[in-house]
Amino acid sequence: xxxxxxxxxxxxxxxxxxxxxxxxxxxxxxxxxxxxxxxxxxxxxxxxxxxxxxxxxxxxxxxxxxxxxxxxxxxxxxxxxxxxxxxxxxxxxxxxxxxxxxxxxxxxxxxxxxxxxxxxxxxxxxxxxxxxxxxxxxxxxxxxxxxxxxxxxxxxxxxxxxxxxxxxxxxxxxxxxxxxxxxxxxxxxxxxxxxxxxxxxxxxxxxxxxxxxxxxxxxxxxxxxxxxxxxxxxxxxxxxxxxxxxxxxxxxxxxxxxxxxxxxxxxxxxxxxxxxxxxxxxxxxxxxxxxxxxxxxxxxxxxxxxxxxxxxxxxxxxxxxxxxxx
Amino acid sequence: xxxxxxxxxxxxxxxxxxxxxxxxxxxxxxxxxxxxxxxxxxxxxxxxxxxxxxxxxxxxxxxxxxxxxxxxxxxxxxxxxxxxxxxxxxxxxxxxxxxxxxxxxxxxxxxxxxxxxxxxxxxxxxxxxxxxxxxxxxxxxxxxxxxxxxxxxxxxxxxxxxxxxxxxxxxxxxxxxxxxxxxxxxxxxxxxxxxxxxxxxxxxxxxxxxxxxxxxxxxxxxxxxxxxxxxxxxxxxxxxxxxxxxxxxxxxxxxxxxxxxxx
Numbered sequence: 001x002x003x004x005x006x007x008x009x010x011x012x013x014x015x016x017x018x019x020x021x022x023x024x025x026x027x028x029x030x031x032x033x034x035x036x037x038x039x040x041x042x043x044x045x046x047x048x049x050x051x052x053x054x055x056x057x058x059x060x061x062x063x064x065x066x067x068x069x070x071x072x073x074x075x076x077x078x079x080x081x082x083x084x085x086x087x088x089x090x091x092x093x094x095x096x097x098x099x100x101x102x103x104x105x106x107x108x109x110x111x112x113x114x115x116x117x118x119x120x121x122x123x124x125x126x127x128x129x130x131x132x133x134x135x136x137x138x139x140x141x142x143x144x145x146x147x148x149x150x151x152x153x154x155x156x157x158x159x160x161x162x163x164x165x166x167x168x169x170x171x172x173x174x175x176x177x178x179x180x181x182x183x184x185x186x187x188x189x190x191x192x193x194x195x196x197x198x199x200x201x202x203x204x205x206x207x208x209x210x211x212x213x214x215x216x217x218x219x220x221x222x223x224x225x226x227x228x229x230x231x232x233x234x235x236x237x238x239x240x241x242x243x244x245x246x247x248x249x250x251x252x253x254x255x256x257x258x259x260x261x262x263x264x265x266x267x268x269x270x271x272x273x274x275x276x277x278x279x280x281x282x283x284x285x286x287x288x289x290x291x292x293x294x295x296x297x298x299x300x301x302x303x304x305x306x307x308x309x310x311x312x313x314x315x316x317x318x319x320x321x322x323x324x325x326x
Numbered sequence: 327x328x329x330x331x332x333x334x335x336x337x338x339x340x341x342x343x344x345x346x347x348x349x350x351x352x353x354x355x356x357x358x359x360x361x362x363x364x365x366x367x368x369x370x371x372x373x374x375x376x377x378x379x380x381x382x383x384x385x386x387x388x389x390x391x392x393x394x395x396x397x398x399x400x401x402x403x404x405x406x407x408x409x410x411x412x413x414x415x416x417x418x419x420x421x422x423x424x425x426x427x428x429x430x431x432x433x434x435x436x437x438x439x440x441x442x443x444x445x446x447x448x449x450x451x452x453x454x455x456x457x458x459x460x461x462x463x464x465x466x467x468x469x470x471x472x473x474x475x476x477x478x479x480x481x482x483x484x485x486x487x488x489x490x491x492x493x494x495x496x497x498x499x500x501x502x503x504x505x506x507x508x509x510x511x512x513x514x515x516x517x518x519x520x521x522x523x524x525x526x527x528x529x530x531x532x533x534x535x536x537x538x539x540x541x542x543x544x545x546x547x548x549x550x551x552x553x554x555x556x557x558x559x560x561x562x563x564x565x566x567x568x569x570x571x572x573x574x575x576x577x578x579x580x581x582x583x584x585x586x587x588x589x
């Protein structure tokens with residue numbers, strides 16, 4: 001074999017202008033100066049500083065009263081009620097949503113129609129209307145009984161004893177939540193590739209196994225962000241249970257506010273900060289749940305904040321060492 | 327009827343009897359009759375849209391035939407004979423049990439992306455109640471080694487190349503110890519340099535005496551492994567026979583025309 005033609009030859013024959021000089025090649029590219037970016041950064045920082053300064057120094061916010069109220073038992077009791085109502089409605093709503101989604105996707109036209117009607121009805125009725133309606137439910141039906149439909153009853157409950165304020169709140173929120181969750185779950189199931197259903201069917205996997213082990217775990221990847229969105233909405237919707245005389249976080253703040261009218265602003269701040277904390281906690285959980293369901297969907301898992309911080313630190317150290325060397 | 331058959335006769339591995347399938351006005355299968363003997367390797371070729379894939383999907387009842395019936399190992403698939411010889415639909419549970427005895431390998435692999443390679447192969451024998459989990463994992467390791475992937479058991483499907491994924495899919499089908507395996511264009515979604523590794527696994531199966539029905543566009547491969555080539559066009563079998571006859575001396579104009587385009 002003789003010298004291979006091509007690169008070597010053409011490089012040697014190239015005009016000198018196109019040949020990168022040695023000193024040129026080893027140099028790093030100077031970043032383009034962006035004065036506009038510096039100006040906008042400065043403006044935004046000044047505005048943010050002003051807002052923070054105002055928040056901290058304006059006597060209107062009464063931060064000392066905020067500190068006084070933040071961990072008061074009355075407020076923490078309310079927080080407990082909010083957490084209980086949210087947790088119960090989130091779980092019951094999701095379970096109801098899964099059943100409704102399965103109904104919507106089933107082969108039976110009756111189940112499809114019932115699921116569709118349920119979603120249509122409960123998405124149309126405002127939550128507050130639903131809650132107050134349920135609150136007055138015991139006036140409509142004095143007793144509830146379990147038995148043969150239109151036949152004799154086996155067990156009969158007295159509605160006024162069964163329907164505590166908590167029960168009414170949880171039922172109302174769950175009914176409403178299930179209607180939205182149904183669509184979230186249905187969207188998740190539809191997002192799973194048809195090939196997965198076919199492969200599961202072709203292997204002869206039992207029907208229940210196909211759903212719980214093959215289709216649903218994959219659907220959860222797209223259900224999670226949407227359902228967390230719902231969940232955050234739900235945390236805030238729980239403030240409506242105040243209208244069925246249940247003292248949740250907002251309810252306690254409201255009742256304390258009417259007893260101590262001077263403290264209404266710090267009390268509202270207390271509620272705001274607690275809602276912020278709850279939402280942040282949910283977002284952290286969301287990150288790890290999503291990461292868990294990303295197994296197999298991406299070639300490598302997204303890094304956790306801790307891993308990101310570690311990588312950034314290593315990066316920074318390497319850069320400093322390089323700069324020091326130059 | 328079943329009683330008229332002498333008991334000593336070995337039933338055909340696959341028997342397709344006068345199968346018709348249509349979507350609306352479009353006839354996909356227009357009266358297919360085909361018998362495959364145990365251990366036989368049948369390769370189905372034909373232009374796209376000729377009904378090859380539908381035919382395979384009718385065999386394991388992913389598609390229901392409008393007319394006609396299919397039996398595998400002498401057992402009717404998806405239906406049973408009721409009183410007066412009428413065909414009745416079987417329960418979903420029974421159909422799923424029947425499918426678990428028929429291997430199916432898809433063009434797009436359709437591995438379960440959220441399960442490791444090992445779990446992809448071990449899932450079905452456990453879910454169908456045939457093996458315990460440790461037994462199934464042992465079998466899965468054995469099968470993955472057989473298809474040359476014994477070292478990738480912990481990987482997720484998307485971390486593998488297309489050829490590797492298809493080999494996992496073949497191991498997954500084998501894990502149910504099926505009497506017959508159907509391949510639906512197993513190499514059509516692969517880069518050319520990955521086709522060979524999948525075909526060599528299928529070739530191993532062919533020589534080991536497993537009954538195979540393969541839909542493919544790889545004519546060279548068909549010539550090498552097929553006991554019989556079936557040429558389909560317009561939902562009908564145009565001609566069939568040993569490779570030397572169908573591929574080299576086709577009797578029909580349409581077969582000649584098709585082969586001149588793909589060879």
